[in-house]
Amino acid sequence: MSLADQTFVAMCKDILENGVSTEGEKVRPHWPDGTSAYTIKKFGVVNRYDLSKEFPAITLRKTAIKTCTEEMLWIWQRKSNNIHDLKSTVWDEWADENGSIGKAYGYQLGVKHQYKEGMMDQVDRVIYDLKNNPFSRRILTNIYVHEDLHEMNLYPCAYSMTFNVTQKKGDDKLTLNAILNQRSQDILTANNWNVCQYAVLVHMLAQVCDMKVGELVHVIADAHIYDRHIPLVEELIKRPQYKAPKFWLNPEIKDFYKFTRDDVKLIDYETGPQITDIPVAI
Ligand SMILES: Nc1nc(=O)c2c([nH]1)NC[C@@H]1CN(c3ccc(C(=O)N[C@@H](CCC(=O)O)C(=O)O)cc3)CN21
Numbered sequence: 001m002s003l004a005d006q007t008f009v010a011m012c013k014d015i016l017e018n019g020v021s022t023e024g025e026k027v028r029p030h031w032p033d034g035t036s037a038y039t040i041k042k043f044g045v046v047n048r049y050d051l052s053k054e055f056p057a058i059t060l061r062k063t064a065i066k067t068c069t070e071e072m073l074w075i076w077q078r079k080s081n082n083i084h085d086l087k088s089t090v091w092d093e094w095a096d097e098n099g100s101i102g103k104a105y106g107y108q109l110g111v112k113h114q115y116k117e118g119m120m121d122q123v124d125r126v127i128y129d130l131k132n133n134p135f136s137r138r139i140l141t142n143i144y145v146h147e148d149l150h151e152m153n154l155y156p157c158a159y160s161m162t163f164n165v166t167q168k169k170g171d172d173k174l175t176l177n178a179i180l181n182q183r184s185q186d187i188l189t190a191n192n193w194n195v196c197q198y199a200v201l202v203h204m205l206a207q208v209c210d211m212k213v214g215e216l217v218h219v220i221a222d223a224h225i226y227d228r229h230i231p232l233v234e235e236l237i238k239r240p241q242y243k244a245p246k247f248w249l250n251p252e253i254k255d256f257y258k259f260t261r262d263d264v265k266l267i268d269y270e271t272g273p274q275i276t277d278i279p280v281a282i
């Protein structure tokens with residue numbers, strides 16, 4: 001039984017049993033047919049994943065590891081905000097006629113800023129600090145840029161990563177930990193998708209900085225289950241759970257900008273059946 005399944009099931013039960021319904025409130029998202037998309041929500045959910053123990057892919061249903069890695073690399077490595085640079089179609093609903101999602105996600109990570117050491121974007125700043133000043137408490141990214149919000153089609157949901165390095169007694173390598181801050185989370189569509197993306201990012205950064213992986217802490221302000229997802233989640237969390245898969249990251253790659261979706265693999269990933277055609281609120 002994977003720890004990620006246990007965490008996921010406990011969180012879903014907590015939302016369903018102790019959450020608050022938004023029905024009747026003025027809500028932004030809607031279903032493709034125009035109906036308001038209400039949720040049951042829980043404020044302030046925190047999940048911890050020890051990446052040194054297992055890779056946190058749930059086994060209740062399959063998480064598309066290559067597709068979610070590709071989206072993460074689209075943001076963190078290509079620093080793109082255009083869906084034409086992405087093979088998968090998951091962002092299509094939020095793009096304009098040119099394929100742009102506005103000044104969101106990858107756009108913000110690609111903006112160069114002036115630092116004492118010169119001009120760098122936020123990703124290069126993180127890699128520079130992890131290599132040159134690993135014990136700093138100032139290693140973080142933030143893409144929730146208020147002055148650009150009016151040019152974003154969807155405001156960033158997973159908006160900040162804080163990296164923190166520990167030196168464990170007796171270890172020859174340093175340990176890389178991270179906190180993912182998320183203001184809003186669609187639990188069925190994207191919870192494990194986001195967790196796996198950022199777990200892959202921590203593995204990649206640890207490898208290129210010659211560190212071990214530690215904990216990924218996921219802080220979610222508004223953790224919600226959409227009304228049309230409730231029966232799907234109720235069925236999903238009753239399913240059998242399997243052992244966590246093994247995670248493979250191509251050990252040859254030592255430059256973050258050289259990774260591709262083909263450099264990640266989940267081995268022995270036994271799962272329940274896929275839920276096809278999950279409706280996604282727009
Ligand atoms: N309401 C809503 N929920 C989200 O999760 C979400 C948004 N909106 N807007 C922007 C992005 C797009 N995201 C998405 C959208 C769809 C899938 C999805 O359909 N995933 C499938 C597999 C897709 C594939 O294999 O290509 C799944 O079964 O997880 C995942 C993330 C996450 N985000």
Ligand SMILES: O=c1ccn([C@H]2C[C@H](O)[C@@H](COP(=O)(O)O)O2)c(=O)[nH]1
Nearest residue numbers: 028029155157158184185186190194
């Ligand atoms: O990576 C992502 C991107 C988006 N989401 C979800 C969270 C919400 O359900 C919607 C965004 O709607 P807001 O009204 O802007 O909160 O998209 C996600 O879970 N993960």
